[in-house]
Amino acid sequence: QVQLVESGGGLVQAGESLRLSCAASGRSFSNHAMGWFRQAPGKEREFVAAISWAAVDTYADSVKGRFTISRDKAKNTVYLQMNTLKPEDTAVYYCAADQRPFTGTIATMTPSSGYWGQGTQVTVSS
Secondary structure: OOEEEEEOOEEEEOOOOEEEEEEEEOOOOOOEEEEEEEEOOOOOOEEEEEEOOOOOEEEOOOOOOOEEEEEEHHHOEEEEEEOOOOHHHOEEEEEEEEEEEOOOOOOOOOOOOOEEOOOEEEEEEO
């Protein structure tokens, strides 16, 4: 059974940093794109960042320059380093993985496809 488990969320003040982790189990995702989405209260889930099987990263414009995605294939884990956090970054952050190998990004992945974690809350106070 495939599981994606996020950790690292919390409450921080604006300008501070957090590092999210997503540990995958049940299969190897070393040849799969993985990434992060977020959903704020009353809003739709939106793409945040992705990293391809070849370690090419893509970002939403709203986080470019502040967030960095990385992965450790040996640990089957993907990370999201979030710096200079803003109140508008407040959301539940979801880890996702493409079930298809060798794709470039998961930016257009929908909740009905691929694998998803349960989410971790990030709250940024002003």
